[in-house]
Amino acid sequence: MSKSKVGTWEIGEIRFPFSEAFKLSLESIRKRFVRAAITTAAVVLGIAFLNSLMMMAAIQSVYTTGTAGAGIQTYQYWLLFISLLVCAVGITNSMLIAVAERYKEIGTLKCLGALDRHVLILFLNESIIMGGIGGILGYIAGLVAAVIYGYITLGGKGVDPFSVIMRAMLTPSTIIPITMPTVVALLVVSLVLSVLLSMAATLYPAYIGAKLNPAEALRYEV
Amino acid sequence: MRYEYTVETEDLAKYYYMGKYVVKALDGVNLKVRRGEYVSIMGPSGSGKTTLFNMIGGLDRPTRGKVYIDEVDISKLDAYELAWLRARKIGYIFQTFNLIPVLTALENVMLPMIFVGTPREQRIKKATELLTIVGLGDRLHHKPGELSGGQQQRVAIARALANDPAIVLADEPTGNLDLQTGLEIINLLRTLNKEKGVTIVTATHDLKMIDVSDRIVYLRDGKIERIETRAEVTVEL
Numbered sequence: 001m002s003k004s005k006v007g008t009w010e011i012g013e014i015r016f017p018f019s020e021a022f023k024l025s026l027e028s029i030r031k032r033f034v035r036a037a038i039t040t041a042a043v044v045l046g047i048a049f050l051n052s053l054m055m056m057a058a059i060q061s062v063y064t065t066g067t068a069g070a071g072i073q074t075y076q077y078w079l080l081f082i083s084l085l086v087c088a089v090g091i092t093n094s095m096l097i098a099v100a101e102r103y104k105e106i107g108t109l110k111c112l113g114a115l116d117r118h119v120l121i122l123f124l125n126e127s128i129i130m131g132g133i134g135g136i137l138g139y140i141a142g143l144v145a146a147v148i149y150g151y152i153t154l155g156g157k158g159v160d161p162f163s164v165i166m167r168a169m170l171t172p173s174t175i176i177p178i179t180m181p182t183v184v185a186l187l188v189v190s191l192v193l194s195v196l197l198s199m200a201a202t203l204y205p206a207y208i209g210a211k212l213n214p215a216e217a218l219r220y221e222v
Numbered sequence: 223m224r225y226e227y228t229v230e231t232e233d234l235a236k237y238y239y240m241g242k243y244v245v246k247a248l249d250g251v252n253l254k255v256r257r258g259e260y261v262s263i264m265g266p267s268g269s270g271k272t273t274l275f276n277m278i279g280g281l282d283r284p285t286r287g288k289v290y291i292d293e294v295d296i297s298k299l300d301a302y303e304l305a306w307l308r309a310r311k312i313g314y315i316f317q318t319f320n321l322i323p324v325l326t327a328l329e330n331v332m333l334p335m336i337f338v339g340t341p342r343e344q345r346i347k348k349a350t351e352l353l354t355i356v357g358l359g360d361r362l363h364h365k366p367g368e369l370s371g372g373q374q375q376r377v378a379i380a381r382a383l384a385n386d387p388a389i390v391l392a393d394e395p396t397g398n399l400d401l402q403t404g405l406e407i408i409n410l411l412r413t414l415n416k417e418k419g420v421t422i423v424t425a426t427h428d429l430k431m432i433d434v435s436d437r438i439v440y441l442r443d444g445k446i447e448r449i450e451t452r453a454e455v456t457v458e459l
Binding site: 028 | 225272276279281282292293294295298299301302303305306308309310312314316318320321322323324325333334336337338339381
């Protein structure tokens with residue numbers, strides 16, 4: 001398939017199928033597992049904080065008023081915002097190191113025919129994988145924390161903590177426009193937020209990697 | 223399409239500006255490489271070998287002058303066309319091998335074929351063939367970390383040949399290898415050049431390379447000092 005003609009050449013198509021890019025990203029994460037795990041831990045903490053806060057508020061609200069709705073204080077939203085910001089800065093820092101460490105690899109890929117956007121996709125894939133895993137783990141950790149909180153605060157108050165927690169989890173949530181049980185809504189919010197956050201934080205490092213001039217990238221000694 | 227000259231440079235120059243100093247890494251290089259030729263570029267470090275390599279390989283843009291690969295002036299290419307040039311027309315071999323560490327030998331050789339869209343079955347077949355040719359038929363699924371330096375360079379050579387490039391550029395291919403392994407790599411390159419007609423340009427200061435080269439280009443301070451054909455060199459020795 002030819003895209004254009006230059007002199008006597010037929011310039012063909014250059015591609016990097018998603019499955020191949022994804023495989024390479026996954027292998028790169030496995031290779032640098034410890035750092036990937038630390039980066040993911042930042043996401044886990046941020047998202048766990050979000051979930052525990054939301055869930056604790058729901059439990060409290062169901063216990064006091066019988067419905068969800070009474071909720072989170074403004075300052076708590078600020079805390080949440082700051083925690084997610086810190087998490088994003090951590091990811092950016094970690095990905096900047098990951099990109100710098102792989103200058104030579106990026107240069108090599110470009111020698112083999114990779115376009116700027118292929119390099120960008122490689123790093124964004126990694127961020128999606130780490131963000132997704134971090135989101136799920138953070139969601140679980142946050143819920144566990146909230147359940148423990150529920151048992152501790154409701155214990156000995158003449159109510160069955162289990163039924164209150166269950167009601168809190170199943171009450172329709174108001175955090176997203178489409179109403180669904182709080183547990184489900186939190187999962188959706190966690191996943192979307194963690195992946196978007198991780199991608200946004202990786203955009204700048206990935207851009208630097210993608211824009212590298214191959215000659216410079218190859219000259220670079222780690 | 224058959225081209226007589228695979229590489230042609232015309233008054234090629236690359237200057238680096240460091241504050242008020244100008245470093246003339248290359249300064250007016252005119253070089254023609256015929257199809258099927260084995261050319262070595264020799265010179266002390268800092269003579270501009272690697273810069274010339276980068277210019278011919280489409281990895282960097284010249285300050286002045288032109289580079290033709292298969293009769294096309296590559297300074298006129300846009301980013302997409304340059305990527306295609308690197309994938310299709312040029313095979314690169316580096317001093318530090320530069321294999322992708324997380325991929326096996328087979329996957330490394332298959333990578334350039336992915337970029338040009340070769341179907342998977344064909345990729346596996348071709349990569350296996352090439353690795354067998356370079357003597358690694360039994361190491362297909364090893365990762366670079368599990369291979370010796372010489373073996374890694376063999377994988378890199380197989381990878382360089384994956385898309386049947388017009389030219390293979392080798393920058394100090396023996397620089398990180400011991401004498402014996404270096405000799406093996408040089409002989410492998412020569413064999414590929416003779417038997418498969420691969421055009422090879424190496425930048426080197428390895429004197430062993432002289433024996434196998436059709437021509438030796440001596441570079442000094444960014445200029446061609448002299449060019450010798452192998453017959454002349456043998457007489458000199």
